[in-house]
Amino acid sequence: MNDIKLALLGSQGAGKSAVLVRFLTRRFIGEYASNANSLYHKRLSIDGRQLNLEVFDPCSQSSEARCILEEPVDWADGFVVVYNISDRSSFIDAKNILLQIREARMENCKGEVEVPVCLVGNKQDLCHARQVCEAEGRCLAQEHRCHFQEVSAAESYQDISALFTQLIRQVMELLKYRADRRRYSGSKSMAKLINNVFGKRRKSV
Numbered sequence: 001m002n003d004i005k006l007a008l009l010g011s012q013g014a015g016k017s018a019v020l021v022r023f024l025t026r027r028f029i030g031e032y033a034s035n036a037n038s039l040y041h042k043r044l045s046i047d048g049r050q051l052n053l054e055v056f057d058p059c060s061q062s063s064e065a066r067c068i069l070e071e072p073v074d075w076a077d078g079f080v081v082v083y084n085i086s087d088r089s090s091f092i093d094a095k096n097i098l099l100q101i102r103e104a105r106m107e108n109c110k111g112e113v114e115v116p117v118c119l120v121g122n123k124q125d126l127c128h129a130r131q132v133c134e135a136e137g138r139c140l141a142q143e144h145r146c147h148f149q150e151v152s153a154a155e156s157y158q159d160i161s162a163l164f165t166q167l168i169r170q171v172m173e174l175l176k177y178r179a180d181r182r183r184y185s186g187s188k189s190m191a192k193l194i195n196n197v198f199g200k201r202r203k204s205v
């Protein structure tokens with residue numbers, strides 16, 4: 001069974017918990033405790049494969065709160081970065097978070113394929129109070145080569161389910177790639193070892 005670890009990042013009140021709870025339970029719950037980190041577990045089946053999903057929902061991150069970001073960046077295999085379309089400052093925070101994910105991953109995983117990220121513009125139902133247009137979100141996502149989706153945790157389950165499913169598929173591919181690479185480098189070092197032992201011996205005969 002695959003273990004899939006995701007982290008939700010975004011500024012305070014962007015709707016991270018609402019998006020996650022909508023995905024996990026299909027329900028919208030208006031208020032959540034926001035003063036503690038939470039780790040959610042769920043067993044899922046995607047494309048016929050059983051998965052153990054763990055999702056880390058840390059308490060809010062601002063652009064300065066680098067220390068909060070470091071933990072999930074090391075731990076997670078994929079990220080959902082959430083902003084509120086009716087709050088420009090949350091979009092600016094999302095930009096900074098995307099940059100920080102990229103920087104941290106470049107330092108930690110040299111040569112590794114990019115970690116899957118989905119940028120989510122939440123509270124689409126508040127479009128009368130919109131401060132971030134859809135094109136800006138799409139453009140930021142293109143810049144960071146990540147998937148983008150506007151959603152309303154308050155109103156809809158389908159879009160949120162689709163975005164998590166797509167992200168989990170990408171993470172499964174990443175985990176497969178890592179496992180193949182480990183196997184390949186393992187068999188290469190075994191070949192080297194055999195060569196070192198028997199190759200040298202053959203030479204001396």
Ligand SMILES: Nc1nc2c(ncn2[C@@H]2O[C@H](COP(=O)(O)OP(=O)(O)OP(=O)(O)O)[C@@H](O)[C@H]2O)c(=O)[nH]1
Pocket residue numbers: 010011012013014015016017018019029030031032033034035058059060061122123124125126151152153154155
């Ligand atoms: N109108 C509307 N309100 C939403 C939506 N999603 C969340 N909210 C509301 O926005 C507020 C913040 O939602 P949370 O899910 O707690 O946001 P959060 O990002 O987890 O916030 P912190 O835990 O403080 O970091 C709550 O009052 C939610 O009811 C949405 O799609 N539409």
